[in-house]
Amino acid sequence: MSDPFTHAKTILKILEENGFKAYIVGGSVRDYLLKRPIHDIDIATSATPEQVMTIFPVTFPVGVKHGTVIVRHENCNYEVTTFRSESGYKDFRHPDEVTFETSIFVDLARRDFTMNAMAMAMNGQILDPYGGRADLKKGILRTVGNAEARFKEDPLRQLRAIRFIAQLSLKPDRVMEKAITTCAPYIRHLAVERIREEMTKLLMQDAAPRGLELLLRTGLHTHLPGSQWLPRLECTLDVSFRWLDTEDERWALFLISSDCKNPDAFLKTWKFSNKTALAILSLMNAFQRRNQYEWDKLTLYQYGLETACSVEKIRRAMGHAFTSQEILTECWVELPIKSRSQLAVNGRDLCRWLDKKGGPWTGRLLEHIENKVILGEVSNDRHAIQRWLERHAFD
Template sequence: MKNRAIEQANAVLYLLERAHYQAYIVGGAVRNLLLDLPIHDVDIATSAEPDEVMSLFQVTFPVGIEHGTVVVRYDHVDYEVTTFRSESEYKDFRHPEQVRFVTSLEKDLARRDFTVNAIAMNREGTLIDPYNGQADIQRQVLRSVGKASERFEEDPLRILRAARFVAQLNFSPDVELKQAMQAKNFRIRKLSVERIYQEMTKLLAGRWAAKGLHLLMATGVFSELPLLCHQSPKQNHEVVKIDYRECSSDAERWAAFLLSLDIKDVKAFLKAWRFSRKNENQVQFLIKQFKVFTKKEWDAYAVYQVGIENVRAIERLKKAFHLRGEGQKQCAEAYNERLPIHSRKELKVNGNDLQQWLGRKPGPWIQEWIIRIEAAVVKGQLVNDRVAIKGWVESCHKQKKKF
């Protein structure tokens, strides 16, 4: 099982082993290797304590040193290197009351959430799998390490992580896991909205997002999510009909999600869920334009105003909702190719020109003229040429046209 990311990480394992420490690749990297999926990050577990790890490598960052984690930058790649540890009771439903460093890999694996994430691999490629995660991968089953209810009590985010892995991997939860999700769904209220948002964003991006969402609904977790407790079961069912695979960005997927739920106050929802200002604006824009252009056809001016990238996003949303074919997208693309300008910056005149031509002081009137000129150029009523525009402006001004 050769993989470039794993081979690069093995150099870090070698340096730890050369210093007489144990070191293993753990978690998602091993899981994805076994599933033949892309590996984005490689985490390493070691018997070396944080200060010992930092003494071995030139570039390190003590990002979670209180929990035994040091980021090691080696050959321009960052690795989270964490000391073998066991954990005591989780009193804040996120962080253990006490972290104890241990010398046993098996004890370290025992604290992990799901069996598929509790597999380690040494530098020779030998797998250490005390909880039969490989068998669960082959069966496509998601199962907890130990009692699921205890894992969820420690950190309720694992409830959402379970649904997220179902969405990403197309696994099915075993009976105990599903029952524990239902029994502990109220614990979701203990999570910060930021953590919920991050997991839900990953879930919606999963190839089998509808399956993950269905699990959340079947276990009552969905109704515990912020601002969703009053959604009707009928409306909730609409959310699993969306083909999120047609969307190509988080903003598109969230727009589809909120449209399917018919959220009335989108702005309030986005603020409550702590969306960034940029994402908040983009999601609101897509929802607004989607509602317009499911009833209205594209024309040149509409394509210009919305922007071709947003046009494509709206057409992808339509496909996610199983609306229309490729005709409208092709029509919009054709309009875009024929547009004489694609942004206001391309106009051959500016506010200074207008002041000079009309002999007026600066004011809101300049913006009004620019908008009118822009529309006339885009609609083909006026050539984007400085002389032509000057003549058009002076003619309109003489006729005292109001706009």
């Protein structure tokens, strides 16, 4: 099997040839051991940011204050960070003081979980001072050092723990779970955007209910924004997220299964973009409509094929009877038009034919004609529509 770190190890080699120590660190080492796909590869080094920028011709000083430089090498970007220790987290996110270090072991000591506190040398040797490899084999998630201290430094680590438990099918260490229960109120100090991003990552896991169960068990959910609008959050444990593809679908399922009492207020509280909020609300509205009636030509036309298919996937995820995408697609293909822009007439035609000035009436009449075309009661043809109009416009 080819080495996924071949190109990254070139960075290590160049740094070592210049007299510095360097290792691949973090999630990529963890995913390598789990035989999972590897995405971003991070590198830690004893070189300072200034020294890194001197060694490599193409760099981007994205976080020099905290020791981080992006190195562009062989058309790939690598985040290269100086070994460091940290102290003080007054804003519950960033350390008040960062000290550059010369030891990889000091650097690993500041990391969140044991599985993320491993480093790989250029020869493939893995440094694992906190037993991350053993924890992965046991399927246990455990913090580096004191769990409460880790969570007070950055309370988002609690949600990261919950997400990792779902993503990697892990069990929480008992000490860590107790620490989440104790530190749960600190989540209120976080910017809602950070909470939303981590919750979205959790909901994108097929095993999201595994993490949501811990969210409930520790009481962390009661400190999340808008929790008062989710009276049946425990019902999210009984749905199957694996049938869904998009973030909008998964958030809609989360809110529907939680029996969200004020989706609009919830989405505003969580600071979703207007576009995303409208997409989620549209799915929820279509779902409620579908609960009352089967899809017909008009509702399929109104909501569109994509929304209809998403609603049926949500129904399937909740264990309801659902209509297949194939059947919906067949019905969609048979529609004479797919949008008003395809209608053979427009408002100007109506004004000319009826010798009237434009106004709100044109929109209402166009909608009426649109419905007649969809139902097959009149052909989508200018002359056919004009003849129908002459007969029925004043009925």
